[in-house]
Amino acid sequence: MSKEERLKWLTDEVNKHNKNYYVYDNPTISDAEYDALYYELVDLEKELGYSLPSSPTSRVGDEVLEGFKKKKHEIPLYSLNKVKDFADLNKWIDDMNKLTGKQQQFSIEYKYDGLKVVIEYNNGKYVSATTRGNGTIGEDVTSQVKTIKSVPLTIPFKSRLIVQGECMMTNKSFKEYNKTAEIPLKNPRNGVAGAVRNLDPKETEKRKLDFFCYDVLLIENEKISTQTEMHNFIINQGFKTGDYFKLTTTGEQAKQEIEYIDKIKDKLDVMIDGMVIKVDNCLVRDEIGYTNKFPKWAMAFKFKAVELSTTLLDVIWQVGRTGKITPIAVLEPIELSGATVSRATLNNTQDIERKQVKINSRVFVRRSNEVIPEVMGIAEHTEEEKTIVPPTFCPSCGSQLKTIGANLFCVNHKHCYEQIIDRLTHFVSRDAFNIEGLSEKTLQLFYQKFNIAYPYELYTITEEMLKGLDGFKEKKIHNIIESIAKSKNVEWQNFIFALGILNIGKKSAFILSKRYKTLQELMQADINSLIAIDDVGEIVANSIVEYFKDEENINNIQKLFSLGITINNATELTTHSTFTNKTIVLTGTLNNYTRPELTKILQNFGANVTSSVSKNTDFVIVGEDAGSKLDKARALNIRLIYEPELVNLLNENG
Template structure:
């Protein structure tokens, strides 16, 4: 048995070495037939011995259908990127970064940041992956999700041969981020024999990675490229270049274009060249990513609420095509806003078949000369490779049928009202489409996350069980549901269980589920963090709200009007009576507003023996503090560890409070 185990271990190592050369390096060292012999020999040894080692390549594709995706909380947040669409916007980003470095160095002359250098990479158009390795073993893979929590897709990711299931780095836990893609050549080959051909490579990759059958994922022959170590509990990099070298050394496939530049003009000079080359790659890209190379500069610059300040995405210009405008329909949103949607003769733009295009409102139709365009040729553009937009007519002749602006709601027939540039249906209590839309939003994943629920479910419950608002969902019974078409006992029980589970929800998700006009996920999270209590928020005034970051007068009025509306008040009251209990999840709790760090601007400097500066910073932020990278007159406290330098000196000169005793610090934090 020992000989068989040693033979299997040797075969596994040899197979993974060939996998790395073939899938990652594109440098196959043996023929397919020779590779198949190695693989078959391993399978035979496993069958003969009855033993299958955990890291065997025969286990990449599981035999079992998965029941669903479990949520996975990332150890480090996956950030979005701010966008630039021309060289001037990149220069603006650079000027902000250069100004920051100059000001930082003026205040930290003993430990200055280096001159700015940059790295430019391809921006892949696929599905973001976040892989977790523990002691070198791949233990989890997840989608990006909302950046904080994604969905675990380990079984699916294991089917991607270019992703190593083991890496040489064994010192703790790391998270590695990249993009799952389907090569265009693979898509072409797949479609030659597919019963249902796939429309485009991006959706093909995303659909495969979110398929509950790993064999389906495996059949798509996906690929993956990696560009970031998002989390490590012990490893530090001095630069992005060092991080890329680490990825390559640990068998990850890095993009074919990763270039370093000493100046922003060198970056800008390359934009046109790479843009012209975009269609020469065997995969979809929708832009380029420009990052500051030095790690200390990144740490000092930090993040906004949404983006790292040290990186920006250059988005390719939209591609245009000519087609025929077939019709314009008017769709009713959950807020009552009426939006025109143009249907066009199907046309292919950059590998995607476009049939529907965006129109903002009737004024947009008039401005673009589309009032008499039905049946005429029109220009369309796929902006940033994502949203198709109708631009205007090809000719100026009035040669098409007229697009008629409605005066009554397409859903309920109520008279429409013009508010600003948009038409609205004000029949909130009886407009079928609005009510179904609100119920659908309430149950969605970013809201109450009611599993097994969909827009079709909301429509069915509206039609057959008189569900008119979210609170009605919690009055449903098994006998109600089981008699519905496409509802068996299992589905009925699953939905009831999901509804019961949803009652214990975090406040931010509940606020988002309510559909407050002019607010999104980030705003409702901010409101939850600040007020921590539903009823305190409901009693807020516009003056209180505008004092919060990123909340202006219009948004504040929307929030106040929403909570003062008797209809909304009654709807919320019914939800609470039904047992819905919105509370603060742990990650959102601000610990005791009376703590000495709440609302303070704090600078960390030197080495803190008990924990790293990043960990200390996160704990202080959770207590309501703002962490800054430089000392100024606005700084309230400087926490100085061992070997503190110029920041400590400047704090002393400015008379800023200094905490340089670790025991005192821990006592103030309540951790002593």
């Protein structure tokens, strides 16, 4: 192979691996191997003094641009009309059917909440990119968008093509970026706008954006007759499309789809703010026509907002079970995802400083399904602002606070009222020792009357003691005594969670319970072996090590055992799991797990989770809307596991 041929080969090879990584999420070589190819190409281009137009090294230029050039859109971009509820959506679907005189099919796709961009290709090559702007005139962002790895620089289609899509920052890139950013981004959406509309393309590249393509605006020498065809065409050109595309004929089906996505949207790696429904048949679209602003054949259904701005009225400092002091923002109440929100966490004092929020600032507040509302950052400074001053003494017990890492702590574990009650509440909760009948009020009473401050002391409670309490009738006493007794044999993962170690939630407890089979093992785990576990970072690892270093904690654990607590270890089962040493592929959407979650769970059982089906695959786990992997698995006669069976197997094994 001549050097020129080698250059061509390297260009194609690196582009191929880029696509595998950034578009298909399926790398087939290691990062080191990729780097070796990439830098060989860089050197060879330097040596030969030229590079091919499609060269991956050309994605980022050295030039900082002087300003944004305005650019007129060849095809004006329409906005979408919106429906406000399902009744409206039904009516629109009926109207479309009536207007065309027959029942239409409708496509349903995500409505991305990023930055709209139009990209032009000619002769199979990337030509230019333009922001949406006002729909008629946008800004030239050709160099910026070129740095986005999921934008193909070459495509198989050789005539002119103009596509529309959305530049997005995935949650993963957002978190990564904020880890080291001097000024943290408020949300992934702001991250995108600032990155694409940046005069330095190197900045764009740093944000690691993605591009999701969903529309063909212009295509020469080829006809596309349905949205489905368009979707497939886009995929075949090597664009990323997100993995959701559905067809429906009735309003009821559309409603089910939209409600389902609304429920799981927080688990997606990209922000979507609704769904887009279009008449699938492009040929009847012209018949249906346009208003001044919108195509009549498309409709957006917006989800209720999850992030809004409001005024931060005050900050209160809450004392948690470990003594950690958490600043809680008191907000002017707002409606968020169907609930009234008047409190939100500010995490810790360092976070307050980073986010630059003050009392009387307008702030962004975010609420997701499973997470408590959080103040995301400043929306607007006001003149009445006052700096948030962290306390020096514990708001519950008055003792001097200590700064440990980013947090303030009350170390008066023995006599700090809020700490004690939170500690006991945590211990009796469902995912811990699951002691029924012990409400927060009852625990407060136990502390006041019997000085019960540590969980083990709950096991010293007798029937005699309870008989003297107000409102404690025979039946109630009996139930409490019984549920305390019943809780004495506890599952291993619940035991870990119940310890109340700082930063250890239910999920971490589960992961630890799989990795360490006994308390002894967990207590002896060092930082390095803890960090080696997926999903366990330095902070969590440190919390665990610190916890077991503390003699008081060890004492309290021993007291639990001396009062008859036993742990139900699942040791035997785990090592003989159905999944141990098996090669497993996941396909389709599952109801109970996200893919990353399930991957971790299976890995913890010792499975090898891979992304493509081959004859070496042992099982394929099949969710809804499984695609080509399912076909391949059937062809190779590989065992298929559907969700109900999966849930059973995991329950048996765990």
